[in-house]
Amino acid sequence: MEYTVRVxxxxxxxxxxxESSDLGRRIVRHSIRLIADIGFEEMTFRKLADRIGTTExxxxxxxxxxxxxxxxxxxxxxxxxxxxxxxxxxxxxDTREKLERVLRLLLLKDFPESExxxxxxxxxxxxxxxxxxxxxxxLTHHVTQDNKEQLFKPYKDLCRRIAGxxxxxxxxxxxxxxxxxxxxxxxxxxxxxxxxLPSLTDLGTDSNLPVGNDERLLGFLRHLLFSSLxxxxx
Amino acid sequence: MEYTVRVxxxxxxxxxxxESSDLGRRIVRHSIRLIADIGFEEMTFRKLADRIGTTExxxxxxxxxxxxxxxxxxxxxxxxxxxxxxxxxxxxxDTREKLERVLRLLLLKDFPESExxxxxxxxxxxxxxxxxxxxxxxLTHHVTQDNKEQLFKPYKDLCRRIAGxxxxxxxxxxxxxxxxxxxxxxxxxxxxxxxxLPSLTDLGTDSNLPVGNDERLLGFLRHLLFSSLxxxxx
DNA sequence: TCTCAATTGATAGTATTACTATCTTTATTG
DNA sequence: CAATAAAGATAGTAATACTATCAATTGAGA
Numbered sequence: 001m002e003y004t005v006r007v008x009x010x011x012x013x014x015x016x017x018x019e020s021s022d023l024g025r026r027i028v029r030h031s032i033r034l035i036a037d038i039g040f041e042e043m044t045f046r047k048l049a050d051r052i053g054t055t056e057x058x059x060x061x062x063x064x065x066x067x068x069x070x071x072x073x074x075x076x077x078x079x080x081x082x083x084x085x086x087x088x089x090x091x092x093x094d095t096r097e098k099l100e101r102v103l104r105l106l107l108l109k110d111f112p113e114s115e116x117x118x119x120x121x122x123x124x125x126x127x128x129x130x131x132x133x134x135x136x137x138x139l140t141h142h143v144t145q146d147n148k149e150q151l152f153k154p155y156k157d158l159c160r161r162i163a164g165x166x167x168x169x170x171x172x173x174x175x176x177x178x179x180x181x182x183x184x185x186x187x188x189x190x191x192x193x194x195x196x197l198p199s200l201t202d203l204g205t206d207s208n209l210p211v212g213n214d215e216r217l218l219g220f221l222r223h224l225l226f227s228s229l230x231x232x233x234x
Numbered sequence: 235m236e237y238t239v240r241v242x243x244x245x246x247x248x249x250x251x252x253e254s255s256d257l258g259r260r261i262v263r264h265s266i267r268l269i270a271d272i273g274f275e276e277m278t279f280r281k282l283a284d285r286i287g288t289t290e291x292x293x294x295x296x297x298x299x300x301x302x303x304x305x306x307x308x309x310x311x312x313x314x315x316x317x318x319x320x321x322x323x324x325x326x327x328d329t330r331e332k333l334e335r336v337l338r339l340l341l342l343k344d345f346p347e348s349e350x351x352x353x354x355x356x357x358x359x360x361x362x363x364x365x366x367x368x369x370x371x372x373l374t375h376h377v378t379q380d381n382k383e384q385l386f387k388p389y390k391d392l393c394r395r396i397a398g399x400x401x402x403x404x405x406x407x408x409x410x411x412x413x414x415x416x417x418x419x420x421x422x423x424x425x426x427x428x429x430x431l432p433s434l435t436d437l438g439t440d441s442n443l444p445v446g447n448d449e450r451l452l453g454f455l456r457h458l459l460f461s462s463l464x465x466x467x468x
Numbered sequence: 469t470c471t472c473a474a475t476t477g478a479t480a481g482t483a484t485t486a487c488t489a490t491c492t493t494t495a496t497t498g
Numbered sequence: 499c500a501a502t503a504a505a506g507a508t509a510g511t512a513a514t515a516c517t518a519t520c521a522a523t524t525g526a527g528a
Contacts, residue, residue, distance in 0.1 A: 016475095021475080021476095023475085023476075038375060039374065039375030041374065041375070042375060044513085044514065044515080045514090045515075045516085046513090046514080046515090054476080054477080055476080055477060055478070055479090056515090056516085057476090057477080057478085057479090057516095057517085057518090058475090058476060058477070060515090060516070060517085061475085061476085065515075065516080066515085132373055132375075133373065135369055135373065136370065136373065138426075138430070138431065139366055139367065139369065139370065139426070140273060140275065141272060141273030141275070141276060141366075143430045143431070144430060147430065147431060152431060155434075156431070156433055156434060159434050160433075174436060175436050175437075175454050175457065176436065177433070177434060177435055177436045178424055178427075178434075178435045178436050178437060178454055181423070181424070181427060181434040181435065182420045182423065182424060182458070185419065185420070185423050186416045186419070186420065189415070189416065189419050190412055190415070190416060192373070193412075193415060196372070196377045196378060196381065197372065197377070197381060197386060197390070199390055199394075199411070200389075200390060200393055200411060200412070200415040201411055201412045201415065202408060202409050202410065202411045202412050203409075203412055220409050220412055223409065223462065223465065223468055224416070224458070224462055227461045227462045227464075227465035228457065228458055228461045228462065230461075230465075231457065231461035231464075234457055250504090255504080255505095257504085257505070278484085278485065278486080279485090279486075279487085280484090280485080280486090288505075288506075289505080289506060289507070289508090290486085290487085291487095291488085291489090291505090291506080291507085291508090292504090292505060292506070294486090294487070294488085295504080295505080299486075299487080300486085
């Protein structure tokens with residue numbers, strides 16, 4: 001069975017819906033690759049236009065500016081990830097197993113490796129953008145204004161869903177929201193540190209160890225999460 | 235007794251040592267206030283020059299560009315904070331107490347409220363920069379190059395010191411470095427979320443609670459840290 | 469098939485940013 | 499008092515982040 005999950009985006013995130021046209025989809029697909037390649041600060045609408053074979057002005061018809069494009073991309077990722085969490089934890093009886101699934105999804109393990117068609121979002125590239133750039137979406141001086149426009153709702157929804165699973169596992173836990181948001185951030189920060197500043201972690205390339213690096217990160221996150229949820233008192 | 239702690243900075247961080255001249259010190263002091271006021275992206279050397287009463291060109295004699303200035307400021311903070319940790323945990327017999335001091339320092343509690351002279355670094359403003367902007371220091375595409383120039387050494391040193399205290403407390407703990415770096419990041423992220431995206435936390439302004447917000451954050455961090463260090467197995 | 473409207477392309481233009489260069493003035497120091 | 503270094507003044511440049519305008523294309527309905 002073939003199916004596609006369409007992520008329905010908040011209309012504030014764009015001027016014209018990029019999923020509604022060929023050009024729009026190309027802008028999104030190529031911007032993901034371009035940002036993953038050269039970084040967000042180095043990405044310009046001109047470079048993106050050149051790569052796509054369109055013009056700056058045309059891109060501006062879809063996105064107000066490149067910051068909004070970044071918010072769009074990470075919002076898409078959060079919505080996609082929330083759907084994966086929902087789908088993969090659905091009907092699981094064991095709440096610990098649900099949390100395990102969440103941990104693996106946060107590291108982009110076990111996700112449906114669907115079509116590698118040119119028209120598909122490159123999830124791995126998007127994941128690397130999320131790691132390196134996503135916090136720039138809200139670490140701005142206009143975060144309050146952006147928040148009023150609901151631009152961060154997908155991120156909040158994901159946190160809320162994970163917090164819900166946390167509460168299923170441990171109904172008395174008083175920090176479910178903070179635990180969820182710090183889990184997500186820690187997963188991404190440690191992944192970044194492992195790659196670029198490994199001395200900030202203990203998860204580096206100990207190639208004589210029997211497990212891969214992301215298994216070690218998974219182990220660390222599992223330890224952090226369950227030690228806090230299973231603590232005697234909070 | 236009056237004393238001043240001089241933070242000795244890596245020479246790669248500047249072109250001319252800003253602590254060596256009046257203009258240099260004004261650049262540093264005012265840039266802290268300006269960035270805290272309007273945000274890092276909105277700060278330009280022109281605006282800074284206007285505020286100081288100097289010229290763009292003069293500022294460029296001290297700092298290669300504004301990214302280097304940011305790295306300088308946060309590096310200064312990490313060095314200052316490491317000194318505070320060193321000083322406040324020195325000669326403490328109880329290693330749990332040492333960690334408590336670290337937690338409080340990470341939230342900028344109990345630091346020496348020295349001179350409020352015009353010539354002093356505004357630590358509270360710098361702390362707000364650290365919360366909002368510090369990750370931009372390394373979330374770049376040239377992080378590897380910057381790292382080679384040792385620009386992040388102060389951050390690593392702080393992490394290593396905290397990791398050392400963690401190992402004093404729990405010698406078998408296998409994730410001391412990752413625990414330290416994630417502790418620092420979590421402290422700052424949760425502080426940011428509390429201020430701007432409070433629904434991502436459980437630490438919001440429940441004004442009917444007997445403790446202030448940062449006491450709640452402290453409680454969360456304490457819980458996270460000690461539940462992981464006191465876990466049965468790792 | 470024609471027409472209207474929407475989309476895209478092509479081109480140009482502007483204010484600002486992130487610098488670099490040069491030359492003069494001022495301050496310091498031996 | 500001379501020499502030198504720091505700072506000021508001024509100018510200039512390439513790139514960025516847009517905005518504006520108009521023409522060409524397309525496609526959907528009458």
